[in-house]
Amino acid sequence: MQPLAFSQISGRFISQLLSRRPRISQIKQIHAQIIVRSLVSARLSLIDSLIHCYLHSKSLNSARILFDNYRSSPPPPILLWNLMMRAYSKLQHSSEAINLFRLMIDTQAxxxxxxxxxxITSCAHQDSVVCGRIIHGMALKNGTxxxxxxxxxxxxxxxxFARVDDAREVFEELSxxxxxxxxxxxxxxxxxxxMRKAGEVFCxxxxxxxxxxxxxxxxxxSSGRYTEALRYFHDMFPEFEPNEAVLVCALSACANLGSLDQGKWIHGYVDSNPSLQSSNAMTALIDMYAKCGRIDCAYRVFDKIMRPDIHNYTSMISGLSIHGLGEEAIHVFQRMLAEKLSPNDITILGVLNGCSHSGLVQQGSSIFYSMESSWGVVPKIEHYGCYVDLLGRAGYLAKAFGIAKSMPFNPDVVVWRALLSACRIHSNLSFGERIISYLEQLDSGSFSGTNVLLSNLYASLGKWEKVTQVRKVMGKQMNPAGIGCSWIEVGGVVHEFRVADVLHPQIVEIREKLGEILNRVGVVGYAADATHVSFDLNEEDREQAVAWHSEKLAVAFGLMSSVSGASIRIMKNLRTCEDCHAVLKAISKVYDREIIVRDRARFHTFKQGKCSCKDYW
DNA sequence: CTAGGGTTAG
Incomplete structure (x- = not known):
């Protein structure tokens, strides 16, 4: 800290110093001089400047103390009330801003x-619209x-607050x-x-x-329409240069679609624009590469960051976890702790998830039980869900069940599903049926995901009559658009396939290729399993539906287009079925290709007839 | 030496 030279102190000199927005250490020295030399009474405006400077250096409490002293007499000018409120709202202390507004009204200002x-900006960050409505009324009363x-x-x-009608009303009133x-x-x-209305207004x-x-x-x-997000992203060129927020959103769309080529293009764009190389952009790049199956590229981006922050670490750790690299995730987590960075709830979720899929029960338990005392992160239901999943996958079903029953939350669908999935992995029917009774009590909207698990549990135990029963219920509840959808990116274009799809322009050739594939994999012992396919079809159509299953169409298209030399990446949003698993193993062997499938948030790599994922089926 | 200082969207 450089001491300031106070030899020639005058009010005017201090005023000049303050107008240069000094750093906090210097503000404090100046403040001390003002007190020592009793300059306050001579020059009230020095206090105004001082408050201004404290706010500028984000020292809200110091500013507030001065402001509170000010309040008795004479009253502070409107400007100071406004500056205080702006500071609170900028620093996400919206309630304090509103309290100050109340105080202002009470003091007749x-x-x-x-x-x-x-x-009003502060009201936007409140939990409810109530405050905003009241102040809206006051604003109307305040002026004509x-x-x-x-x-x-x-x-x-x-x-x-997504109150479109209210927003529209204010908009319509504007001259x-x-x-x-x-x-x-x-x-x-x-x-x-x-988004339809949003698009209309946008136009x-x-x-x-x-x-x-x-x-x-x-x-x-945020409405999951990633393809359209990328279309708008392209349409904004060349009229507008994308800013950081746009790039982060576009990268998120690429991550969700598994659109590696477009993601790489954005990476190149970021690399050539130093102004875009923010921490957020790095975080989004790491996430994109990880979710597109390229953990190596994610690592490269991460390693180039001089001093990674908590978000960079979190996305790297979560990325390693979804690749089943639990040990590596823990390693990076420890490196982060060594850098004196404190994990947040998402970071811990990432590590726990990594432990869960790599069977690291000891490490996971230790992190779970110390998260609150070590880093002050109070476990949320998601953390309990993750821990239950960790124990369940590792085979500690009773312990997992005990946690679910004793945790300080009512178990939700996620927790029960994790347990049910563990029951399937460990073929425990009696536990599974008990959990189903809990799930049924939850009575929460869609059961389709649960029923998939239930039917798979029955299937893994060979209870085929039960499987048929569950599938019948599913056929009635399920939204046909939401099932059996896979997609693959070829040359920057994402191709989507559905069960019994006929929409793809090259569907005839794809079908031919698929016929060839099925013939060749038949030789190595693959036989299509009709029980896991398209339950809403009649028996007659099933045989064809097996051949048309969406993952197979995507793979056929990939082989047809020789994607990325040796590897084919498919992204899908539903659980890989047993049949798909079998056919992918067979294809990887017969065609000597590496096939990477992303199933929700997990990766499965098929190579030489084997799958990297142990815990799955 | 007083005046002025401060606004909104992701």
Missing amino acids: KPDDYTFTFV FLNLYVANSLIGMYAA ETDVFSWTSLVSAYAKNRD KMPVRNDVSWAVMISGFV
Whole structure:
């Protein structure tokens, strides 16, 4: 810390010093000098500047103490109230900003347009819309018409709560609008998962900017419409350069689609723009590579980061975990601890997940039981779910069940499913049926995922009449669009396949190729298993449906297009069925190809007739 | 030496 030279102190000199926004250590020295030399009474505005500087250096408490002293007499100017509120809202202390607003009203100070914009922005971060509605009313009473800034923050506030009608109402009342008003309205529809309406408003916008595009792209990503997200991403060129937020969203879309080629292209774009090389972008790149099956590339991005932060570490650890590299995940976790970085709840979820899939019961248990005392992370239900999964997979069914029953949460579908899955792995029918009774009591919406597990449990025990029974129920409940969907990326284009698909333009050739594949794998002993396929079809159509199963179509297309030399990557969103597993093993052997399948968040690598994943079937 | 300082969307 450089001591300041205070030989020639005057109020004017201090005022000049403060106007240069000094660092916190210097602000404190100046503050001390103001007190020592009793400059306060001579110059009240020095206190204003001092508060300003404390806020600038994010020392809210110091600023607040000065502000509170100020409040008695004379009253602080509106500007200071506003600055305090803005600081609270910027630093995510939205409740404190609202408290201050209340205090302001109580002390008869009159809020202005700035006050309203800051406090309404804070209301957007509250749990409920109630506060925002009240303050909306006050803003209306305060002036004859709504200031554009105030109105825009109201639209943004209603957007945050997905209250499209309220947002629209404020928007319609405006006599003039700007890009903020429009973007906020688009954001309201996007938050409400209504991308059709969001798109309509987006089209009507008189002026768009990078944030408007970002809102659309992130809206598509959060409603799971990744292909459309990438289409918008491409459409924004060359009119707009994507900013960091857009790239992170686009990378997330690539990660979810397994779209490695497009992900690589974005990586190149980031590499050539130093301004885009933020921590968030690195985190998204690591995640993208990991989820596209390229843990080696993820590692390379991670290793280039000078001082990885907690988010970089978290995505690296989670990436290793979904690749079944539990030991490696723990290794990176320990490296992170050695760097004096404290894990957050997601980091711990990542490590536990890694332990779970690698059978590291000791390490996982130790992390689970010490997470609160060591790092102050209170276990959430997800952590219990992960731990139950860890114990269950390792065969400690009774212990896992005990945790599920005694944890401080009511077990949810995820926890019961983890147990049910463990019952399947360890062929424990009696435990499985007990868990099913718990699952049925939960009465929570869709049971399709549960029924898949249940039917697989019965199948693994050879109880075929039970399998048929469950499949019948499933056929009635399941959304046909949500099942049996696989996709593969070839040359930057994602090709999607469904059971009994006829939509693909090259479907005839793909079908031919599939016929050839099935003939060749028949020789090494693969026989299609009709019990796991397309339950809503009649017996007659089953034989064909077996041949048309979505993963097979994707693989056939991959072989036809010679994807990435030796390896074929398929991404899918449903559990790999036994039949698919068998055919992929056979194909990897006959065609001498490496086939990587991503099933939800897990990778299975098929190589020379074997699968890397031990715990699966 | 006083005035001015401060706004909204992902």
